[in-house]
Amino acid sequence: MNSIKTLAGVGLLSAALLQNAWAQEPESCKMVRFAEIGWADIAATTGVAMTLSEGLGYQTRKIMASVPIAFTGVKSGQIDVFLGYWAPSMDAVIEPFTKDGGVKVLPTPNLEGAKYTLAVPTYAAEAGLKSFQDIAKFKDQLDGKIFGIEPGNDGNLLIDKMIKDNQYGLGEFKMIESSEAGMLVQLQRAVKKKEPAVFLGWAPHPMNTQFDITYLEGGDDVFGPDFGAAKVYTVVPPDYEARCANVGKLLNNLQFTVEIESQLMEKVLDKQNPTTVAKEWIKANPEILDKWLAGVTTYDGQDGIAAVKKHVGL
Incomplete structure (x- = not known):
């Protein structure tokens, strides 16, 4: 009986250690720094990303910048996420940064159409x-x-x-x-x-x-x-997904539609706080979390969807 209890205890300890290993991203991942360029669409999508991140137990910071400075910030490591690479209109601006491997463009657009x-x-x-x-x-x-x-x-x-x-x-x-x-x-x-x-x-x-x-x-x-005709992509430092796998998964999941962004932007342009707008929209459309948070946990390895629902007041 004691040996069974011991084995069970080892099993529980192993599971706890595995969960803790997932949770222990580098401390640098705890703060997620977003570039914001003063456009209502990027303010809206950044507001959503910040709300989700905060609900998952991360800290967030918004850094206002022009487009070239946003790319420069990602390359220098001062910015973690820029959700506003419009292709093809920004191709010439981002080319020097992608050419020397200074930034990484996530493969799936966060917006099409x-x-x-x-x-x-x-x-x-x-x-x-x-x-x-x-x-x-x-x-x-x-x-x-x-x-x-x-x-x-x-x-x-x-x-x-x-x-x-x-x-x-x-x-x-x-x-x-x-x-x-x-x-x-x-x-x-x-x-x-x-x-x-x-x-x-x-x-x-x-x-x-x-x-x-x-x-x-x-x-x-x-x-x-x-x-x-454009697609909008998310840009991160080249090693960000490897260092901060959980946030990286969230960013790869985070895809919008023209309709969703238009709904968010209308209130952002009405001078409402983008994170407040995001909370209200998510609260009214909680089913989207199944897609956005698939495979994503909180910073400490807990249920991501439950945490975000609590954060927005569901």
């Missing part, structure tokens, strides 16, 4: 501004301006190159840099006055339902085919 190119209010398209080739014809009505977003953004770089190369006859145009919010204010002003405006547009984004907009044709050489 996105698009990113220049757009106009639909009344401007109906007046004849339907393509990239038409922009120069409307130079006077547009006051020679194209509205971009924050400095250093990949879309701004593409616009700037078009202007410098006089592509589509845009050599005398000026790009107006501000921010996502600033660009939307300019769009709102133009719509109120029924004036034409050319601006960076993308989906998912509530601008597609808040305004009647039309994406310009003919920009395949700049933004890619199908109106800048």
